[in-house]
Amino acid sequence: MKLYLYGIIDSSDQINEPIYGLEGACVCNIPYCDIGAVVSEFTEPVQNNTKGNVLAHEEIAERLMEHFTVLPVRFHTVFDGRDNLLSMMQSCYKDFKDNLARLHNKLEFGIKVIWPADKIKEHIINTCKKSSQKMSISDDSSNKRFMRDKFEKYKLDEEFQAKADKFINIMDIFFSKFAAEKKLKKLKTEDLLLDAVYLVEKDKQDDFREAFEHIKGPHTSFKFLFSGPWPAYNFVILPKNSDLLKDSRQEDLFDKVVQYQELAGAEKI
């Protein structure tokens, strides 16, 4: 018997309402002490990494989130029987409890901000040109020109980063007021100014949304993406040196890209 694991919850009770997960399988809670592992039972390994299965996995995590604190587990985590699952629960019990306590009553929200990087750069270049014209150098030898080009590029990058920092700081001040934890990534690509996730207490989620609307309003040339509430995927912290919990990046990169693109339907766009 294979057990497909959706998440760990802060309850050892059985789930009251019938929930159906991957491939329509019943979802149940396997208790360990005062927590539980929410699973579906399969006689054969689940091998279809389809978009439908990914969405079903996420849907279960969201359903659980309505009633419990949930530690969502990565897609396609399967155990060979109940004993193996319980053995893992025993090994990770303390870490799971710590995370469940930290994430209790909190939700994850995602914010992505895309800015017009080309226009920002163009503006910086124009500003630099104006100031450099004022200080024009009479000796326009190739060496000087080379140095000037280098300096201009450096200046452009520096100004670009400074502008990004400035915008992110302004936005983050508003969001942080209502967030318990956050993770920000600046300029993952030139266009993606901010990729952030915030952990927000349930009773502050309306304030958080309001802050987002407030920030979004005046920045009409920016594109804002707000997502959530999510189970706290980005805020589960587990020790990396554990024997059982570790990052298992073993697959060939090409396979990963292909698999991801198939799931995302990227071949169609």
Place this chain on the structure above:
Amino acid sequence: MHDVAIKSKEVTLLEVLDRVLNKGVVISGDVVISVADVDLIYLGLKVLLSSVETMEKYRGAPITGPMQEPT
């Protein structure tokens, strides 16, 4: 309006994939038969951006306002 709905749907799916395939509790070791590990912290973002931009190009209508909140 229809385009916006499709766009939101695509973006939402990518947000889901980024989390479900790449985040949350990662368990491996002898007791686990299989863990699908798809590295898309960065790749995912590229796909996200290209998908939005490519959709704009194909549909011939640039996004003029902020993206809609995914439903």
